[in-house]
Amino acid sequence: MSDQVRIHNFRALTDAKIALIQFAEQVAGALASMDSDVSRASMWLHQERPSYWKHEIRRRGEDVNKAKTEISRKIIAAAPEPASLVLERRALHRCQSRLEEAQKRLEKVKSWGPRWEREAMMYKGSTHGLSEQLHREIPLALARLEKMFQALEAYAKIAPPGASDVATDVATEVADAAPPGNVATDREP
Amino acid sequence: MSAQVTKANLIDALKQLRVRWAVIKQTWQDDAAMRFEREIIDPLEPAIMHACKGIEHVGELMQTVRRECGDDSSS
DSSP states (O other): OHHHHHHHHHHHHHHHHHHHHHHHHHHHHHHHHHHHHHHHHHHIIIIIHHHHHHHHHHHHHHHHHHHHHHHHHHHHHHTTSOOOOHHHHHHHHHHHHHHHHHHHHHHHHHHHHHHHHHHHHHHHHHHHHHHHIIIIIHHHHHHHHHHHHHHHHHHHHHOOTTOHHHHHHHHHHHHHTOOTTOHHHHTOO | OOHHHHHHHHHHHHHHHHHHHHHHHHHOOSHHHHHHIIIIITTHHHHHHHHHHHHHHHHHHHHHHHHHHSOTTTO
């Protein structure tokens, strides 16, 4: 009966370790993916978008000039009669709108640049605590579980049958006697 | 992966850990277990929730940036 308790404790320690490892893996994967999205957005905003919209402004500016040239050509061709320019003026207006849109978007890209960097920093700040848990606290917790496990294991080898309550105490003592820098010691009031 | 998916994954990880810890606690009930819960398990929840808020915010901004700075033919 008492041996069962000890076996349960062994299993509980192992299960806790596995649960923490799987939690850390899932969280690390999710954070890495989000970090990557934020970095990609930075690259897109700082490198891809400015050159894209500058290129579009040039291209759409050329379209405006072509539309204007077409109107002039039609006026000359129809002279001295007045030319019908409804379609050409509509085309020119469309080209001008597209050029203005590109100019507005380039301005947006420029204004978003510094703001995005600030927001990306704030995002990193919001995940910093969780990253600390992943990279510092959880490894320390795993080490702590491992020590408890080893203490129980060592005790199990030497303990007489029916000494399971003491085995539980061994694990507790290991947690209490944490080395300097261990979570348990650091957080003691 | 979208911000929504990331957030859902973080919350799912926390839920799974909580469920597993509840099972573990049925067989590990000494002071060390209580201390472990207080010092290791419990602080994970506020850390996850704080991260989720940041992820949600940056995810919304990402959509706005894409809408405002993306190709106008697709918007």
